[in-house]
Amino acid sequence: METAEIRRRFLDHFERNGHTVVPSASLISPDPSLLFTVAGMVPFIPYLTGQQAAPWPRATSVQKCIRTQDIDEVGKTTRHGTFFQMNGNFSFGDYFKEGAIEFAWDLITRSQDDGGYGFDPAKIWVTIYHDDDEAAALWKKVADLPEERIQRRGLIDNYWHTGQAGPGGPCSEIYVDRGPEYGPDGGPLVDEDRFLEIWNLVFMQEEITDVRAKDDFRVVGDLPSKNIDTGMGMERVSYLLQGVENMYEIDQVYPVIEHASELSGKRYGAEHDDDVRLRVVGDHVRSALMLIGDGVTPSNEGRGYVLRRLLRRSVRAMRLLGFDDPALPELLPVSRDAMKAAYPELESDFARISTIAYAEEDTFRKTLQTGTQIFDLAATETKQAGRATLAGDTAFKLHDTYGFPIDLTLEMAAEQGLAVDEEGFRRLMAEQRERAKADARAKKTGHGDMSAYRQLRDIGATPFTGYQELSTDTRIRGLVRDGVGVPAASEGEIVEVILDRTPFYAESGGQESDAGTITADGAELEVLDVQRPIKGLVVHRVRVVRGEITTGQEVLAVVDPEWRVGACQAHSGTHVVHAALREVLGPQALQSGSYNKPGYLRLDFSWGQALGPETRSEVEEAANLGIRRDLPVSATYMPLEKAQEIGALALFGETYDEEVRVVEMGGEWSRELCGGTHVAHSSQIGLVTLTGESSVGAGSRRVEGFVGIEGFRYLAKERTLVSQLADMLNVQPEQLPERVSRLVGQVRDAEKKLTQMQKSALGAKAAELAASARDVYGVWLVTHEMDEGSTADDLRSLVLDVRGRFGNERPAVAASAAAGPNGRPVIVVAANEEARRRGVTAGGLVKAAAQVLGGGGGGKDDVAQGGGTDASKIAEALGEVEHVVAETVTRGS
Structure with missing residues (x-):
């Protein structure tokens, strides 16, 4: 039975039994503490824990999942996989143990001709929590299971909780006996290779607290509403029903292994090391396909790093198998074809997915070529010196200079019988990060001692009044010079000023800080920069233009209105361009970074290929049409959870408070978490002119442009340039491309002739x-x-x-x-x-x-x-x- 059919039967079974079919959530977890969705119940946690009322009493899903803690073990055993699918059914205060057991037993034992999975009831064993007599009685009642096939286990194996205070409860696991050729008899307590778990039924019935370990917590009492959360491992059921040995041999994975075997000439099943590499390829290519499909792009951090590692391990495994040509163009389409019956969106989105994957392989092949030569030389020198450990500074140089990831260095060293001084590598990495942080702090504050700031922050946070006004009567809370508090500052000095409240926007979220002045009786300060060196404290770097200022002095802080107008236009323009990119390219074109200042914007976004002139013009037009529609711009504070529910876009890598500010332009057309300053209506942006588009790494692009009056000036300058060229060449402006092309051709011909003459002379x-x-x-x-x-x-x-x-x-x-x-x-x-x-x-x-x-x-x-x-x-x-x-x-x- 094909995996897609197993999936269909599962959802049909529960839909017929009153469950709402819920589509799989993204592999990108909505939980900020998780990189990926790691279990089928993750999208339902708010309902299972009672944080939110469930929209349905019963639900079912087949959830895409990624687990990354065992990447190094993939292929070495037949149990570890990165991407997997979890079939689940959920009850939110509706049915409980008896219903869950009935539904599961019916599906797994009903004949295949009648829409079930057709497992032999005589080969089914179950485990229950050791004192859950109710579950034992129900298994006897519903399934007529004999006592000897109902085994009892303790908290470690058969009790579920989140690891934190909240709901928990006993669980019951369903096992299939694969037969004596797989191990000794005696049920799951004796051997879990022969007796393979396929389904876990969790009965959430208790509230727990004081959680110290999986088996160390305190039960507070019964939950007011009892819930059901189950998880069936799709891949395990697939290889049982398909009569193959493990998850790597099912119909959604094995075609990639088979094609990799053909390409490399290595027969699967002939040699252990080759089998490990082939399984790595089968698992990682599928996992990467699914991750890119859900919007992840390769990078050096977080989710992007996991994806990069999966792709690069796949490519390197193919090289170790003897295949040196580009591998992903051969393998990724095979994985797509194996998965598209269950996930048809992979086929329609394959152009984007493949572009990102192939670009990453191209980059890595160049890295491999250089880095491998350096590594081989270092490994040889290490062995010749009689050492068994590659130096930490060598690993650091490979990473820092040649882009060689440490995990790859570890793998290659192990293959040559060498260890790596990981502690030395980590120390050098930490020192580099600290140097970078210190350099950044020095650029912003001129020193690294933060104690003066902390003392001022202890008095209270700095309220920002700039959303409502451009000038604020306030008081100087403190003055800091070179990291030390000072009582006063005189004309000509540069000092840092901390105010009780401020209208000045401190640089953050990609927006440059405000410019303006701070004045007092007989004193004037020019604001050079505004930063938040520690959370909640706004620091103004100023030059004392005239007079003297002292701590405690009453002052007037005034933002330059022209500067603020330009800043608002640029930041709102950035949101407009982001919305236009998503409109033209699709929702996967997500912002990964930005910078804007009056008149200028820059936006980095996930995309795997250059934007051609036509596409760039289309994005520019979409942005300006949004401006012309005079869309209302609003900013609303709401809980982070609600913002996520309504689809507000967040910048990955940023951390947000529980209360966030959501900026909307025309409703859902542009809806982002943002603390910046903005125009009131999109028409106030005036104009967006995109001036450049470039790569900032595999799978990531950058657009730049001018907004407002700067956009007009840019176009006016271009118009003047075109006019001058047309006059020089004595043609109409529209004839310039053809005339310039002809001139370029003539120059090239002349250069060729000149080269030939030089060769003759030589x-x-x-x-x-x-x-x-x-x-x-x-x-x-x-x-x-x-x-x-x-x-x-x-x-x-x-x-x-x-x-x-x-x-x-x-x-x-x-x-x-x-x-x-x-x-x-x-x-x-x-x-x-x-x-x-x-x-x-x-x-x-x-x-x-x-x-x-x-x-x-x-x-x-x-x-x-x-x-x-x-x-x-x-x-x-x-x-x-x-x-x-x-x-x-x-x-x-």
């Missing part, structure tokens, strides 16, 4: 030089100084041509030098086989000549290149070449 010069060769103790030698500005390629072409005219019948050496385009001297030497046989090598000659030039060089025996710093010594360097040739030949004879 050839004639080579013939002339070869004819003037000098006999230096039996070696024909040509030395020549080329014109200033000649490149190393020019020199190389000349000496190779000269050397070639001597053949290999008599020893010959050609050397040429010149002051290059940058004025620095370059020398290239070529020696033929006969000269090398007499001990004269190009590398040796270049090394000697380059020393005269004040530099260095070397290379192969046949051709070598060097350089220096003193072009005035070129003639002397060429003379040194002749001297070394003579010395070498006479010494050899």
